[in-house]
Structure formats: C-alpha cells, structure tokens
Amino acid sequence: MSLSFSKERLLNQFLKSLFNERYRYFNKQHRQNEYNSLYVLYSSMSTLPHSYQKHILFWILAWLGQSLLFSGGTGVGFYLVKNIPIVFLQVLLVYVNGNLLFPKLLLDQKFLLYTFASFVFIYSAFLLSYPLIGISFYIFFPEISFAGDGSGFFFFPTNYWSILSNSAPYSLAFLLSSVYFLLHFITRRDSTSSEDQSIESSGEEDFTVVLKEGKTIHRVDLREVYYIKGMKEYVQWHTSGRKLITLHSLAKLDEQLKEKGFLRIHKSFIVNSTLINSITSESLVVNGKEIPIGRSYRKKVLSSFQALPFL
Numbered sequence: 001m002s003l004s005f006s007k008e009r010l011l012n013q014f015l016k017s018l019f020n021e022r023y024r025y026f027n028k029q030h031r032q033n034e035y036n037s038l039y040v041l042y043s044s045m046s047t048l049p050h051s052y053q054k055h056i057l058f059w060i061l062a063w064l065g066q067s068l069l070f071s072g073g074t075g076v077g078f079y080l081v082k083n084i085p086i087v088f089l090q091v092l093l094v095y096v097n098g099n100l101l102f103p104k105l106l107l108d109q110k111f112l113l114y115t116f117a118s119f120v121f122i123y124s125a126f127l128l129s130y131p132l133i134g135i136s137f138y139i140f141f142p143e144i145s146f147a148g149d150g151s152g153f154f155f156f157p158t159n160y161w162s163i164l165s166n167s168a169p170y171s172l173a174f175l176l177s178s179v180y181f182l183l184h185f186i187t188r189r190d191s192t193s194s195e196d197q198s199i200e201s202s203g204e205e206d207f208t209v210v211l212k213e214g215k216t217i218h219r220v221d222l223r224e225v226y227y228i229k230g231m232k233e234y235v236q237w238h239t240s241g242r243k244l245i246t247l248h249s250l251a252k253l254d255e256q257l258k259e260k261g262f263l264r265i266h267k268s269f270i271v272n273s274t275l276i277n278s279i280t281s282e283s284l285v286v287n288g289k290e291i292p293i294g295r296s297y298r299k300k301v302l303s304s305f306q307a308l309p310f311l
Contacts, residue, residue, distance in 0.1 A: 070083070082137070093125055102114075106182075228262075250267075265294065266292055
C-alpha cells in the first residue's frame with residue numbers, strides 16, 4: 001500500500017510539472033480560443049433561470065477556490081484538472097442530500113438510517129474519485145501513459161488515514177450542506193411560525209384552500225387530497241397531481257378538516273375518507289397506497305366505517 005501511495009504522489013508531481021510546461025506553451029491564439037469558449041459558456045448561462053445561474057456560479061467558484069487552496073499557490077493548473085471530478089462528486093452529494101436524504105430521512109427523524117446513508121454515499125464518492133480523476137487527466141493529457149497500466153490512479157486505498165484525509169472534501173461538502181439545509185429549515189419554520197397555519201378557505205364551496213409552501217402560495221381542492229403525512233413540524237400533502245410540504249401540525253389539521261371528510265388514522269397520517277379504496281383492522285388503502293391504522297385510532301376508524309350502510 002505504501003508503494004502504491006508513493007507511486008501516486010510521484011505521478012502527481014510529474015503531472016504538475018508537465019501541466020505547467022504546457023501552460024507556458026499556450027500562445028495568444030490558444031488564449032483567444034479559451035476566451036471565446038468562456039463567452040459561449042456565459043451566453044448559455046444567461047438564458048438559464050436566475051436560481052440555476054446562482055447554483056452554477058457557486059460551484060464554479062468552489063472549483064476555483066478549492067484548486068487554489070490545494071495548490072498552495074503553485075501548480076494551480078494541475079489542481080484545476082484534478083478538482084473537476086472532485087467538485088462533480090461534491091455536487092452529487094449535496095443535491096442527493098438536499099433532495100433525498102435530508103427530507104426523506106432526517107426530517108422524518110430516521111437518524112440512524114440517515115447517518116448510515118451518509119457514510120455510504122461519502123465512501124462511494126471517495127471510491128469513485130480515483131477512476132474519475134484518472135479519466136480527467138487522461139482527457140487533458142492523452143499522451144501520458146499512466147504508469148504503464150494506469151494503476152497510479154485506478155487503485156482503492158484501504159489505509160484508514162488515507163481514506164480519512166482523501167474523503168475530507170466529500171465529508172465536508174456533505175456536512176456543510178446538512179448544516180445549510182437545517183438552518184434553512186429552521187428559518188422557514190420561524191418565518192411562518194406566527195401562522196402555524198390555519199387553513200384559509202378561498203370561498204369556493206369551502207373545499208378549495210390556500211396553502212403556503214415556503215414563499216409559494218398554492219390553491220388546493222381538498223377533494224383531490226388523498227392523505228396528509230406528518231413530518232414533525234411540517235406535513236406533506238399527497239394530492240392527485242402533486243406533493244406539497246407546509247408548516248402545520250396534524251392535531252390542528254385534524255380539527256380543521258374533520259368536517260371535510262378527513263379522518264385521523266395514525267399519529268402520522270390523516271386520510272380523505274371519501275377516497276379510501278379498502279380497509280382492514282390493520283391498514284387501509286388510498287390511491288393504491290397502504291397506510292397503517294394506529295392502535296389508538298383503530299376503534300374510532302372502524303366504528304366510523306361500520307356506521308355506513310352495506311349492500
């Protein structure tokens with residue numbers, strides 16, 4: 001393992017020196033071509049939505065900043081190439097965390113599963129980084145033979161300290177994204193805490209309500225809501241065409257919606273009783289989704305259905 005690690009270090013030093021030589025070789029024509037490419041990139045970005053532009057600009061700055069930091073001011077070009085796959089993997093980690101792991105696991109208080117999934121994704125990114133870095137250098141330096149068989153980059157270290165140090169960029173990106181999403185979650189909660197929100201009727205037959213998701217206002221027909229799932233301070237509305245996350249408590253929604261045909265069947269679920277497909281003593285089905293009936297709610301749920309006329 002020490003031989004492989006030293007071989008990688010020597011190869012990295014060789015590539016840095018080679019890149020610096022090639023960089024000095026560039027003439028004005030090459031620079032002009034680069035400027036033209038940057039102008040095309042800028043023109044393409046200007047057509048994107050403003051939120052996308054901010055994300056792209058952030059990651060470009062992160063790529064440049066990390067390259068400068070890792071280089072220590074020398075051989076920046078080498079690290080610009082090396083950090084392309086590193087930043088790419090950081091992007092994947094951050095958006096997987098923000099769109100999947102954080103809302104699905106952490107907000108649902110599945111802390112152990114979230115921790116395990118975090119380690120799996122970070123270690124997977126670490127393993128993928130070696131072949132991707134090798135591919136990145138091969139693209140920019142196709143004339144280089146990577147130690148004959150490419151083993152300088154295509155190996156997977158098992159040394160604990162090597163894993164810990166080389167996975168730091170991915171661990172840091174994941175950790176900072178979790179802190180950001182958590183602060184964003186708390187800020188959104190505090191900004192709308194004065195509402196805790198009571199449902200506002202739009203006046204159309206008392207079935208169309210106004211819901212606030214972040215800064216967006218939605219009009220929702222309660223007759224199209226299949227069920228509502230609790231996620232601590234937030235709830236997730238499952239409708240016929242979309243899912244919404246709003247700041248509500250299930251207890252207050254239960255009081256507000258019971259006259260609209262909604263029924264609390266579990267500590268985490270309220271269902272539209274008019275859209276229930278089937279029911280047993282343990283669970284019921286709404287729109288093909290099986291939802292458990294809580295033990296403390298079972299008697300009330302079953303009695304409400306037994307009161308209905310049977311054919």
